[in-house]
Amino acid sequence: MDSPAPSADLPAAPPPTAPPKRTGKPSFMEDMIVTAFGFATSTGVAWLSWWMAAHWDFAIYTWMFWFVVPMGAVGCGFAAATGYWLGARLFNHRPSKWMLFNIVLVSFTTFFAIHHFHYTNDQVMGRPLSSLMSYEDYLVEVTENMTYKSSRGGSNTPGTPLGKLGWGVAALQVIGFSVGGFVVHGMLLGVPYCGRCSKYLSQKKTKVARWKEPEMWRSAFDEVAGLMQQGQLQAAIDKHATLGEDRRTHVNSMLTLLLRKCPDCEARRLVLTARRTNGNQLDVVASASVNTEEPLHMT
Ligand SMILES: [Zn+2]
Secondary structure (H helix, E strand, C coil): CCCCCHHHECCCCCCCCCCCCCCCCCCHHHHHHHHHHHHHHHHHHHHHHHHHHHHHCCCHHHCCECCCECHHHHHHHHHHHHHHHHHHHHCCCCCCHHHHHHHHHHHHHHHHHHHHHHHHHCEECCEEHHHCCCHHHHHHHHHHCCEECCCCCCCCCCCEECCCHHHHHHHHHHHHHHHHHHHHHHHHHHCCEECCCCEECCEEEEEEEEECCCCCHHHHHHHHHHHHHCCCHHHHHHHHHCCCCCCCCCCCEEEEEEEEECCCCCCEEEEEEEEEEECCEEEEEEEEEEEECCCCCCC
């Protein structure tokens, strides 16, 4: 039920030299450890969000784009999601589907944490908020009296209170905050993983061939990808090393060869990616990849 995405995984069949098999499936404990990291960074971000609101009068968490896109919460969520990334990579845990549930749960917690920091620290006319009302009342108060101001910060113009709509805005903030976690979850599933050793293929080497002409990658890609398809992987690496022009500027096409290796065994993944300029950005136009146990050398 919680099998990792097969695309990035290596074949599970162990060769004769393989170390003893360990479980490659994410366990409940692993999820909890990764969640704990995400929870820690989320609480840190919640504290920072309150601190900025209290000291700089800038509640970044509440910043909306086009009134409905919770960009501030999304930004905070990305900062908080570094914890999931860190925890997963440090302990070589693959996040499961349950992880997504945890991410939403932590996002809810963070919403309440931010308000709790305000509740316990803010004052109204010299009196601490916590002495004036209960936390529940404060939550209702702050949500239903949420306003949209024409400008943030020192502006004194009162905005329009949102009333019950404030709960919708709060929901948008929670959703926005969880986006970062979802993206990190997807990124982690995209990192190739050695199911045999339960490790991310963390050792990597990259080589890039560059050209001025935007279409120069085409024949080069066919040549290198062809060698990869025939299983001549070292030849593909050597061929790629001879390609490209010696330039750093006016680069309009690139062919990148990425070699990843499991830190504990001979599992490798070779990925060839062709990129071409499109306006101001480089678009991926073609890619090829192969998994292998063969020893490969890239200088
Ligand atoms: Zn391995």
